Every structure is written in C-alpha cells, then in structure tokens.
Amino acid sequence: MAPSDERACTRALGLEGSANKIGVGVVRSDGTIESNPRETYVTPPGSGFLPNDTARHHRARVVDLVRKALREAGVTMGEIDVVAYTRGPGMGAPLTAVAACARTLAGLYDKPMVGVNHCVAHIEMGRLVTGCDDPVILYASGGNTQVIAYNERRYRIFGETIDIAVGNMLDRFARVCGLSNDPAPGYNIEQEAKKGKKFVEGPYGVKGMDVNLSGILTFYKTYAEENLGKGEVTVADLCFSMQETVFSMLVEITERAMAHVNAKDVMIVGGVGCNLRLQEMMAIMARERGGKLYGLDENGRMDDRFCIDNGAMIAHTGLIQYLNGETTPIEETECTQRFRTDEVLVTWRDKAGTKRTAEGSPAAS
Structure with missing residues (x-):
C-alpha cells in the first residue's frame, strides 16, 4: 500500500506492551523520532508483575498514550501510514491487550498493520540512534x-x-x-x-x-x-x-x-x-x-530512552518492514510469547549487511 499522500516522509505509529512497560511512538521514514511516551506498571517491593494485572494496566493507559504520542508528534491518525505492534516475544496477556488496540486503530482509520519482533526492534532502534x-x-x-x-x-x-x-x-x-x-x-x-x-x-x-x-x-x-x-x-x-x-x-x-x-x-x-x-x-x-x-554520549552513558522498551522502536522497525513490502493481514495479527530473533527475515538489509535507508535502497557510502 502506498503512503497516504505526497509527503516526503512516511510515518508509522508503533505500540509496545510485551512486559510491564507500555509505549507508543511516532517515527518518520527519515529516522526522525517525533514522539515516544511510555508508562511503567510498578508493583510493591518484593513482588513481580503478573500477566493479567499488567494487561489491565496497559488497557487502562493505551488510549491516553496514543493521544499523547499523536499530540507530541503534531499529527493526526490521518497522517499515519501504518500501525505497527509488538507481535512477540513477551507476556501473553499484555501482548494481546496492546495488539487489540492496534487492530482497532488500524480498522477505524483504514491503515495497514505490521507485526514486529520485539528483539529485532531493539536492534534496529539501536542502529538508528547510535549510527552503528x-x-x-x-x-x-x-x-x-x-x-x-x-x-x-x-x-x-x-x-x-x-x-x-x-x-x-x-x-x-x-x-x-x-x-x-x-x-x-x-x-x-x-x-x-x-x-x-x-x-x-x-x-x-x-x-x-x-x-x-x-x-x-x-x-x-x-x-x-x-x-x-x-x-x-x-x-x-x-x-x-x-x-x-x-x-x-x-x-x-x-x-x-x-x-x-x-x-x-x-x-x-x-x-x-x-x-x-x-x-x-x-x-x-x-x-x-x-x-x-x-551508544555512549559525552558523559559515557547510553540513552536510556531507547534501551528500555518503547513504542518508537516498534514504529521504526514496522516502518522499514512496511517500506520493504511487508504488511500483516488483519486475520494474522496474533501474538506469540515465543518469537525468536533469528526467525525474522531481514528484508531491509542485503546479505553482507550493507547499510540501507528506511526506503530500502542502499545508503550512500
């Protein structure tokens, strides 16, 4: 599916919720991260986060986070070209809760969807923000x-x-x-x-x-x-x-x-x-x-915003998949708790690993 208008850049909205963090991001195909709000489900000391409680937290926060992400990016859903979501791996109940929101948005606004591997998204976000x-x-x-x-x-x-x-x-x-x-x-x-x-x-x-x-x-x-x-x-x-x-x-x-x-x-x-x-x-x-x-800055630190689970990494990875011809049919937008990193065919890089732009063509050396 082609971008929705003649803008120079294509945009993706990404939703991440595989564990106790829920994030929504808006990213452009030139690599600009326009927004990346996130919230964390925090439990009392001595306890962990259970799947159903975490999913309940995500359901309660996701709509406001989508609104916040769009507001911070200064765009509407009409200016979004693709909705990306975390397909897996992760905790089943939180994954499915956030995927349901992604399906709803895609259906309401007639947008294509892309399911993203959480692990690959971390890698692609790291490559984007570090330039490595x-x-x-x-x-x-x-x-x-x-x-x-x-x-x-x-x-x-x-x-x-x-x-x-x-x-x-x-x-x-x-x-x-x-x-x-x-x-x-x-x-x-x-x-x-x-x-x-x-x-x-x-x-x-x-x-x-x-x-x-x-x-x-x-x-x-x-x-x-x-x-x-x-x-x-x-x-x-x-x-x-x-x-x-x-x-x-x-x-x-x-x-x-x-x-x-x-x-x-x-x-x-x-x-x-x-x-x-x-x-x-x-x-x-x-x-x-x-x-x-x-990834180390002038103070010798990495940027925590992009190490920790976030929506922008899903948006960015979903967008480069989309621009390389990948979409996920609505009837196949299930989630899986086990989705290994090496299961993903990396269509946006050549066999030797030459750097490519988001649009899929080899970058200038």
Whole structure:
C-alpha cells in the first residue's frame, strides 16, 4: 500500500506492551523520532508483575498514550501510514491487550498493520540512534539474553541464556533483598552495588557461548537468606558481587562472538543495557580490541530512552518492514510469547549487511 499522500516522509505509529512497560511512538521514514511516551506498571517491593494485572494496566493507559504520542508528534491518525505492534516475544496477556488496540486503530482509520519482533526492534532502534551499522549486539533485558550478529538476512544468535534472562534474574534477586520496583528493580540493584565493598564469590556459569543464570540466582539468594543481618555481609555487597559475576560472563561471551565474526564494535540493547557498570565493562573490552561500544554520549552513558522498551522502536522497525513490502493481514495479527530473533527475515538489509535507508535502497557510502 502506498503512503497516504505526497509527503516526503512516511510515518508509522508503533505500540509496545510485551512486559510491564507500555509505549507508543511516532517515527518518520527519515529516522526522525517525533514522539515516544511510555508508562511503567510498578508493583510493591518484593513482588513481580503478573500477566493479567499488567494487561489491565496497559488497557487502562493505551488510549491516553496514543493521544499523547499523536499530540507530541503534531499529527493526526490521518497522517499515519501504518500501525505497527509488538507481535512477540513477551507476556501473553499484555501482548494481546496492546495488539487489540492496534487492530482497532488500524480498522477505524483504514491503515495497514505490521507485526514486529520485539528483539529485532531493539536492534534496529539501536542502529538508528547510535549510527552503528553492523556491530555485534548484546541483547540484555528482562525476558531475553542473547549475543547476536547479522549474516545472510538474519540476526544470528551466537550465544544466549539457557535458563532465565539476566533482567529476570536481577528482578528476582531484588525481591529477595526487599528493594523497590520503582523505577526498576535492576536499577536499584545497580545503586546498591555501587556501595558494595566485599566480594562474595559465586558460581560462574559460562557454558561455551551460552550462560546459565538460575544457579547464580540460587546461590546468592541462599547466601542472602543465611547471612544477611549477621554483620558480615550487606545487601550492597551481594548486589555488587552478583553484578560483577554476571556482567563478566556477558562480556566474555560477547567478546567470543566478536572474535568469531572478526568484529571490533559492539552495541548493547535492552533494559539491562542501561546499567552503567555493564557499559563500562563492555567499553573496556571493546577498546582493548581496537573498537568501541556504540551508544555512549559525552558523559559515557547510553540513552536510556531507547534501551528500555518503547513504542518508537516498534514504529521504526514496522516502518522499514512496511517500506520493504511487508504488511500483516488483519486475520494474522496474533501474538506469540515465543518469537525468536533469528526467525525474522531481514528484508531491509542485503546479505553482507550493507547499510540501507528506511526506503530500502542502499545508503550512500
């Protein structure tokens, strides 16, 4: 379907709601992010977010967020060319709640739809905002932990968690420690870790190119239950110890993938990528290899707005899929909790990974 008028740029509205964050974004085909509002479902300390409660939160917020996104972008639904939504992976109930809103908007305003892989959207948003064309990617979030590199029109997974994701592990340990979920349990672990002085050595779960994280969680959980309050170790010490151990593992498997594909540059995407200690460790490794960690600003920090789940990443990825001839028929706009990164045919990049514009043609070198 062609754009709705003769404007120079095509626009997409993207809706993301695969976990406890719901976001709506408006993005143009020249890469301009016109709006990207988001809200987070925060539960009391010591508790996690359940699927049905999270879906209820998203249903209550999504209409206002769509209005806010359009208002901030200064456009109406008539100026939107395609509606993109997160098809998966993620939690079933939140995914379907947000997809229902996307279907309603597409139906009311006669817009085509595009279902987007959440993981690929993180990668494409990272490539957009950092300007890095073909890095090795560490995708570290609440639901996913993967080391990825592009080849032959697929984002290939070189290593991943074989049990739980790193963000899930950090969230669950925060509950053990009684840390707040506001703004995020992983963030509060990071702040505690900065105060840690004693290193408690735990298991180191690297299995070739993969990592095992549940055993580390069990070790530190048991250690906390048996030793906290006795004056020998603090919550800060355990947060510090867990962070150093797990992030060392992630840097190790990332470096191994970089060596395998002869890459120097790396990029971190996903919510855990906001962690400054992980960024520091990864930047040191990349620098020692003669490369760099992409995405760091003048203060040495990555832009949290685009690491954390957001609607703009869905809009951007849906738009480049749409401009390369992809749409999702309304009868196929279901969601799936399991949708692997390497299942997606990357039609907008050539086999060698040459950078392409949103319109699908090779970019000028």
